[in-house]
Amino acid sequence: MAMKFDVVIIGGGWAGCSAAAQLCDSGLKVAIVSEGLSLSVSGSATPYARLAELQRRGVTVLRGDRAVGALIEDGRVKSVHTRNLGDDALQADRFVLATGKFFSRGLLSDKEHIWEPVFGADVEYDPDRSKWYDPDFNKPQPFMKYGVKTSPDGFVLAGGAVVGNLLAVGEIVAEGYPQSDLGKL
Amino acid sequence: MQKEYDVIIIGGGITGAATLRDCALRGLSSLLIERGDICDGASGRNHGLLHSGARYAVTDREGAEECIRENRILRRIASNCVEPTDGLFISLPEDGLDYQANFIAKCREAGIDAQAIDPAEALRMEPAINPAIIGAVKVPDAAVDPFRLVDAHILDAQRHGAEILKFTAVASLVKEDGRVVGVKTSKGDVLRAKEVVLAAGIWTADIAAAAGVRIGMMPSKGALVIYGHRVANMVINRCRKPANADILVPGDVVSVLGTTSDKVPMDACDDMHATPAEVDLLMREGEKLVPSLARTRIIRAYAGVRPLVVADPAGDGRNVSRGIVLLDHEERDGVPGLITITGGKLTTARLMAEMATDLICRKLGSTAVCETANRPLPGSEGRKPGFKDPFNKRAAIGRHGTEIGKMDFEKGGEILCECENVTRAEIEYAVKNFGVRNISDLRRHTRIGMGTCQGSFCIRKVARVLAEYVEASADELVYEYRQERWKGMTPVLWGDTLREAEYMHKVDGNEI
Numbered sequence: 001m002a003m004k005f006d007v008v009i010i011g012g013g014w015a016g017c018s019a020a021a022q023l024c025d026s027g028l029k030v031a032i033v034s035e036g037l038s039l040s041v042s043g044s045a046t047p048y049a050r051l052a053e054l055q056r057r058g059v060t061v062l063r064g065d066r067a068v069g070a071l072i073e074d075g076r077v078k079s080v081h082t083r084n085l086g087d088d089a090l091q092a093d094r095f096v097l098a099t100g101k102f103f104s105r106g107l108l109s110d111k112e113h114i115w116e117p118v119f120g121a122d123v124e125y126d127p128d129r130s131k132w133y134d135p136d137f138n139k140p141q142p143f144m145k146y147g148v149k150t151s152p153d154g155f156v157l158a159g160g161a162v163v164g165n166l167l168a169v170g171e172i173v174a175e176g177y178p179q180s181d182l183g184k185l
Numbered sequence: 186m187q188k189e190y191d192v193i194i195i196g197g198g199i200t201g202a203a204t205l206r207d208c209a210l211r212g213l214s215s216l217l218i219e220r221g222d223i224c225d226g227a228s229g230r231n232h233g234l235l236h237s238g239a240r241y242a243v244t245d246r247e248g249a250e251e252c253i254r255e256n257r258i259l260r261r262i263a264s265n266c267v268e269p270t271d272g273l274f275i276s277l278p279e280d281g282l283d284y285q286a287n288f289i290a291k292c293r294e295a296g297i298d299a300q301a302i303d304p305a306e307a308l309r310m311e312p313a314i315n316p317a318i319i320g321a322v323k324v325p326d327a328a329v330d331p332f333r334l335v336d337a338h339i340l341d342a343q344r345h346g347a348e349i350l351k352f353t354a355v356a357s358l359v360k361e362d363g364r365v366v367g368v369k370t371s372k373g374d375v376l377r378a379k380e381v382v383l384a385a386g387i388w389t390a391d392i393a394a395a396a397g398v399r400i401g402m403m404p405s406k407g408a409l410v411i412y413g414h415r416v417a418n419m420v421i422n423r424c425r426k427p428a429n430a431d432i433l434v435p436g437d438v439v440s441v442l443g444t445t446s447d448k449v450p451m452d453a454c455d456d457m458h459a460t461p462a463e464v465d466l467l468m469r470e471g472e473k474l475v476p477s478l479a480r481t482r483i484i485r486a487y488a489g490v491r492p493l494v495v496a497d498p499a500g501d502g503r504n505v506s507r508g509i510v511l512l513d514h515e516e517r518d519g520v521p522g523l524i525t526i527t528g529g530k531l532t533t534a535r536l537m538a539e540m541a542t543d544l545i546c547r548k549l550g551s552t553a554v555c556e557t558a559n560r561p562l563p564g565s566e567g568r569k570p571g572f573k574d575p576f577n578k579r580a581a582i583g584r585h586g587t588e589i590g591k592m593d594f595e596k597g598g599e600i601l602c603e604c605e606n607v608t609r610a611e612i613e614y615a616v617k618n619f620g621v622r623n624i625s626d627l628r629r630h631t632r633i634g635m636g637t638c639q640g641s642f643c644i645r646k647v648a649r650v651l652a653e654y655v656e657a658s659a660d661e662l663v664y665e666y667r668q669e670r671w672k673g674m675t676p677v678l679w680g681d682t683l684r685e686a687e688y689m690h691k692v693d694g695n696e697i
Contacts, residue, residue: 039691103687109679111465130461133678133686137671138664141690143683 005031005060008080008090010067010118011098011106013038015170017050019096022182024059031060031090033067033082037104040171062090066105067118070095072158076165077119096180097121097148097156097168106172107146114146119166121148122157124174147174154180190216192545193368193378195355195392196385197221198228199331199531202338203538203557204384209345210560211542211553216376217347218368220354222626223335223619226386228531229629230457230489232409232434232441234420235259235267235327236532239274239299240427242291243284248508249295251533256325258535258558259334265565265586266334270435272326272420273302273311275318277473280425285320288424292324299324313417313475326420328435331531332629333584336619337562340588344563351620358396358523365396365514365522380545383525387454387492393525398518400525401495404454406488408463409443410471410677413482413637416440421474430470438604438636439484442471449490459486459676482681484639485673494528509533511540515548524548564588580606584632588614601650602643604636609650616654624666627651639670641689667693 007023009016012034024030034051041047055061062082071078071088080090097119099106108117114125125146126132132143148168149157156166167180192208194201197219208215219225238252260267276285285301292299300323307321308314314321339349354371358381367377383389390402415435423431434441445463464486472479494510510528515521526541539555546553561567564586570579577598582589597610615621615630624640624647627633633647634640640647644666648659655662667689674682 039688101687102684109683111679129679133675135675137668138694144690
């Protein structure tokens with residue numbers, strides 16, 4: 001049976017937890033899905049403590065779960081499926097994508113493609129794999145700039161169109177694209 | 186009077202190391218000079234395959250016979266470096282079975298025990314292979330650790346009085362009255378010897394040319410991919426005319442797929458790396474051998490250069506030998522004091538050394554006979570790890586055999602590299618016995634950072650320990666190692682490898 005929230009946040013790293021804190025303080029009913037693969041907060045203890053604090057403040061925390069897909073209709077996300085809860089698990093008015101980059105599986109890749117697996121968001125990257133890296137380890141690496149494309153308002157683009165209730169924050173957003181302003185929620 | 190060696194050998198790959206050992210065992214005063222660390226060239230950039238000779242049986246009978254003889258010898262004298270996995274030559278539907286019949290006959294003519302196996306039986310022996318096979322042949326291929334093999338040769342040579350000078354390049358050969366009498370190092374020292382042996386792989390041609398001796402060599406690049414797990418028990422070959430990506434070799438805990446064969450310019454040899462296009466080709470073909478490779482994480486890709494000798498220096502590369510080439514430059518070019526030993530294979534290096542040392546002995550008037558086929562190498566005197574050995578010692582015994590007695594586990598028993606179980610004691614042993622500048626050197630002698638995590642988790646700990654012994658800071662050591670690993674990761678930078686790259690950059694990248 002589906003659970004309904006005002007906002008569902010996908011990703012329990014720095015960006016997702018910050019968003020959750022801000023939104024629950026403004027009185028919204030919030031859920032956060034955290035697989036526990038964040039690199040944005042050092043170690044395991046600190047992110048776990050942050051999630052515990054959010055739980056005390058009324059946020060529903062789905063620990064060790066991963067968003068695996070979404071139902072999108074008429075340019076809006078209706079629900080998100082998770083590995084542990086199955087289809088249509090989480091319904092909400094708004095969704096926040098905060099899944100980070102490659103390590104946390106916010107972005108997946110094979111030899112030719114890079115994609116965002118939950119919403120099928122448009123990803124900014126070079127189609128030529130030999131351009132994904134700089135041969136010097138210490139130089140800025142192109143792959144660290146890749147991420148999802150967003151509209152000027154910070155809404156996620158999928159198939160070139162704005163997904164009207166899906167915002168993106170943190171490292172999942174490609175460099176040069178706007179981060180969402182959560183205040184607008 | 187300056188010291189004069191009987192022999193100076195240039196090149197610290199398997200050919201040079203085996204020649205140094207042979208010379209030392211025959212009582213010649215010998216020095217090996219190497220510009221980097223051992224195995225910097227082709228000896229450290231290959232499959233780690235101890236050939237049975239089967240691959241050459243159809244096209245090169247002599248090479249096949251050499252391989253099977255040396256295969257048997259190395260299993261005996263280098264038991265600690267060889268894993269007797271056996272090998273399969275599998276036929277896929279598109280290969281047909283015509284090649285197989287001739288292949289088995291030619292193997293047997295060369296003395297290689299090749300047995301046709303029913304496909305169902307082959308799949309029971311090796312469930313990883315492509316289930317579409319229509320035929321299989323079992324041969325005595327094996328896996329060999331080239332780093333360990335070279336180290337063992339160097340150690341044995343040193344214990345019989347030989348000297349080794351690493352991290353020192355040869356600037357030129359020194360000639361007096363038309364005779365080569367020694368070498369001048371890049372540091373300006375002149376070292377004298379009665380005979381100088383060129384065993385520098387593809388770099389042999391340049392060193393010889395500077396002394397007016399022309400050796401036609403053709404660099405042939407071979408790219409390989411390392412998968413992060415051992416997916417097969419045996420060496421898996423394709424039973425067809427040798428082609429790209431048709432051998433998968435298990436190497437300790439990983440699997441190595443290769444190779445390609447492409448002519449490259451000489452000036453590319455100093456910076457060998459695999460390209461994304463080569464990786465794509467290798468994967469496409471390799472998945473036909475072992476389908477699960479498509480779902481196995483790739484750790485890194487690398488490339489080496491085969492030192493092929495062109496018989497006619499003016500030729501266009503058609504007349505190229507992959508066999509052993511021993512050149513007596515006194516006879517060939519009127520330049521006494523200089524010998525070249527090249528071509529050949531990792532498997533036949535001991536034989537190459539024997540041939541070169543026989544020639545040296547003739548020149549020096551020595552009647553000493555070769556003993557290298559009968560004496561076990563250091564570490565290979567029969568000590569194998571068992572469950573009675575303490576956990577932190579087992580991996581080191583597997584790598585170093587009897588040499589374990591020279592490591593101080595009382596003080597240095599703490600495991601630093603978790604994947605390969607390398608302790609401080611083993612690091613100290615490597616620093617003391619082999620000379621180490623950085624973590625990449627240490628890796629060759631201990632397998633540190635070669636496991637599935639590629640040093641992601643341990644490298645800072647290792648760097649702090651190594652910094653106590655070498656003239657480099659822990660940060661410098663980490664950077665050098667990361668850059669070296671990065672070179673191998675970039676051609677395979679997608680999927681889990683890309684995930685690992687982000688982790689590495691956030692932990693160790695200076696830009697983040």
